[in-house]
Amino acid sequence: MMNYDLVIYGGTSAGIAAAVQAKRMGLATVIIEPTGRLGGLSSGGLGDTDFGQTAAIGGISLAFYEDIGRKYGQQNPVWMFEPKIALSVFLDWIEDEGIEVLYHERLLQTNGAATSASRIESIRLESGKVISGSMFIDATYEGDLMKAAGVSYAAGREAGNVYGETYNGIQTATALKNQLPSGIDPYIVKGNPASGLLPGVNPDAGGEDGEGDHRLQAYCYRMCLTDDPSNRVMIDKPMQYDERQYELMFRAAECGQTIFFKLRMLPNRKTDSNNDKGFSTDYIGFNYDYPEAEYSERACIAAAHEAYQKGLVWTLQNHPRIPEGIRDFYKEWGLPLDEFTDNAHWTPQLYIRESRRMVSDLVMNENHLFLRLPVADSVAMGSYTMDSHNVQRHVNEAGFVTNEGDVQIGLNAPYPISYRSIVPKESECVNLIVPVCLSSSHIAYGSIRMEPVFMALGQSAATAAALAVKAGCSVQAVHYGQLRERLIRDGQVL
Template identity: 50%
Template sequence: MNRFTLFHVTIMKNSIAILAALLLAFANFAEAQTTPKTLEADIVIYGGTSAAVIAAVQAKKLDKSVVIISPDKHLGGLSSGGLGWTDSGNKSVIGGLSREFYERIFNYYDKPETWKWQDRSDYSFRGRVMPPSDSKDRSMWIFEPHIAEQVFEDLVAEYEIPVYRDEWLDRENGVKKEDGHITSITTLSDKTIQGKVFIDATYEGDLMAAAGASYHVGREANRVYDESWNGIQVGVLHHQHHFGELQVSPYKTPGDPNSGVLPKVSTADPGKKGEGDKRVQAYCFRMCLTDHPENRVPFPKPEGYDPAQYELLLRIFEAGLDPMYVFKKFDLIPNRKTDTNNHGPFSFDNIGMNWDYPEASYERRSEIIKEHETYQQGLLYFICTDPRVPKELQDRMNAWGLAKDEFIDNGNWPHQIYVREARRMIGEYVTTENDVQGKRQPPSPIGMGSYTMDSHNVQRYIKPNGYVQNEGDIGVPPRQPYQIAYGSLVPKKEECTNLMVPVCLSSSHIAFGSIRMEPVFMVLGQSAATAASLAIDHQVSVQDIPYAKLRHQLLADGQVLERPSKPK
């Protein structure tokens, strides 16, 4: 090909590329112009969590129009955001669409092409394995983030559910009510959505709060609901997430209070055991890491990295704790990856740095999330690079990195922080420790829970003897699976008559510690959408739906409402 011809071919290729770009820009512009500023649906779901998607699917199955208004760009919340080592509890009480989600996960891992970095037969960790193809129970409870996200995307595509992403509720003026009835919500992009029933499926409960429902933030005193494990837990040392008898000084110069305290240590009085407070249990990111060389990205040095943040870790090692405890919650999921969680006295939980998150502005929440990201990435970088870190720990950590094929649009970092708890509604019925422990019978059950009443640490304080300690970590198992009352999904009737809250539901802090598991959120999402459909059909408030019909529909759709006679 001569230079003249080559020149014209190049010009033609460039012209085609420019034309394609212009056509794409025009299409995007046209779509933006034709997207209505006012939407309408029978059921309006705010949130992009697993509960939101499942609620939307159930609404469609019941022939209701539905729309998801999601502040998130990615669907699935924690289920697709790194929490692949599912806290399932007793799996026999997980039914309906929640179980279908885990069956769909199985179907993906039943395909040979899903196993890119590991042979299917090689996966085994802590008694969990990939079930064989002919398994009677075709469910998979451990999975990679991108597989979970694909399942959620499959669901909204199959059921033709409209999803509007990156749409944030106007929390100040965006909820319109008439006679206790929500008529519409408006987002910060000035999109208004009208509906008959609204479902708040966020981790924060922003719609619930803006709609005027009562709620609580923090821990109630034990006396409020006649509980034992709520409130401040000074002196209670469950799990292994505390300093125990380790004598670790919290001061910059060990033993010298005048030198100031180390980062992440509070100088405030921790409070009296059993009393309530406004503190919130710690958040973290559930990281997806890998030790596969071809899929590993080295841990980055975050902007704002400060090695002084991790001085306590070095002192823990000096006090005698085995440095390899750091790897205790590197839970292995398929394809040589992890769901990495917090473990030990100083770990990935950013204790005490999230107390204002539940009620904070969007801007302030963004700052909190960024600070958590810097802390957590900094801890990994510190272990990998600081010369004071024990060599065995450092060498082993340097074999790990972020998974290159996960969270590819976010620097391989999870797009969802683990909001373990934020607001909790005070609704028609408050689920408490007494329900979880079987001390009373919840009325009108719409699902079941079974996981341990679990709270992560809330604060890191200084004991009277001058040493550091963590407070708030609790782990108390229920005697058996327990029922969750319908009244915990609805606000008080005088506050709002067409709102359902399956995530920030009505429960005490310690009871929420058991309920707050992703399979249960999906169970409650399905039940909420079923109740919303009945409220529309019968033209009544969500508080006045006929429970007999709700129960009948839930059982027909595979929900488990009573403990099996022979629990697995």
């Protein structure tokens, strides 16, 4: 058995920030990373940083963007960067801080955590390794360790009345951005309901606005593309290509949609290409099973997303039903030869916009984000728009296809994120902190779920873990005054 002061499950940006802080506070620390690559989305294609207000970012999170700047020979933080540069910063940190990383190690999905008296004693990995620790951090996008420890969580959208929210649950009236053109026929054979609905289209919204459901905002891959012929490989037609998946795109183009994904430029003629407009890279409606799925099923879901997106690019570049002007606009873009070289130049990191969300003694919700409810124990700041991508497609009252769930609500000011939202209920687990799948409603998570915030929460989680080890207390009993003092000393913005 291997034993540590702090065991961090998940080498995401939050996990790395936590490990750096833990080492600086003297903890024997290990990162357990299920894949072969560190950094999660920050090194996985999300180079166009969703930061909100930069004044709300400090500590190790800000240091990451400052180190990115230094890689480009700049003195200021850089918020738009290539995946390989982000990875190089994280690897520098791992080497400089002497952080131990166990790659390609996954938690057993059944009996993965041995617990006693609301405490994780050890975790068991698929390889047979058993890792014990005084404290644990779940820094994954999925919350697998949190579940294994028996901690309460939610998935999907709460009804608006659960936390007194306006923008949670089904949102047909509010879903205005990234909407399909009006007038798209929903049936396989236009005008013939007996032919059945197009793939991914539901007969109705599944309920009234504000009602909760099991659905998740859509996933995609953040595509790093280039039009540099010397550093480019074109995307082939996927073997699993199914033209029926793109019938809705053909009809959207017929009805006037001309942009199908962003080409936001990064340094060296590369992009962070994300979802844009009504039919795009988000594979809407095909991720609902992901949070609770077995690893093998998750791999199938991820592979389906990859095939869908590669098919999307190939179709936009080659299919005769795509107008020539659109084909010409997209035809020069392929995958960079100098990125993701161990994965055929495609990012291995699926953009898991939400999965499980812990339910602790304080659930961050839109009332905290609008500063209607006070937070007295801040451990980080959020500031980005409440941003939920589309959740489903359905036939509207007029008989046409419409998207539902894309809610974009701006905030008036940065807001504090509570320490109680990253620690479980004390009755459930006393030595686990959850900075990524934290306690939040669906719509509030749409703002919190940004990489700079995850890094800040990772640093705060490790600081609290170190104070708990020193005091010999539960994470819930950490003295907030001491935590706040150390966070401010280390540059956190609270």
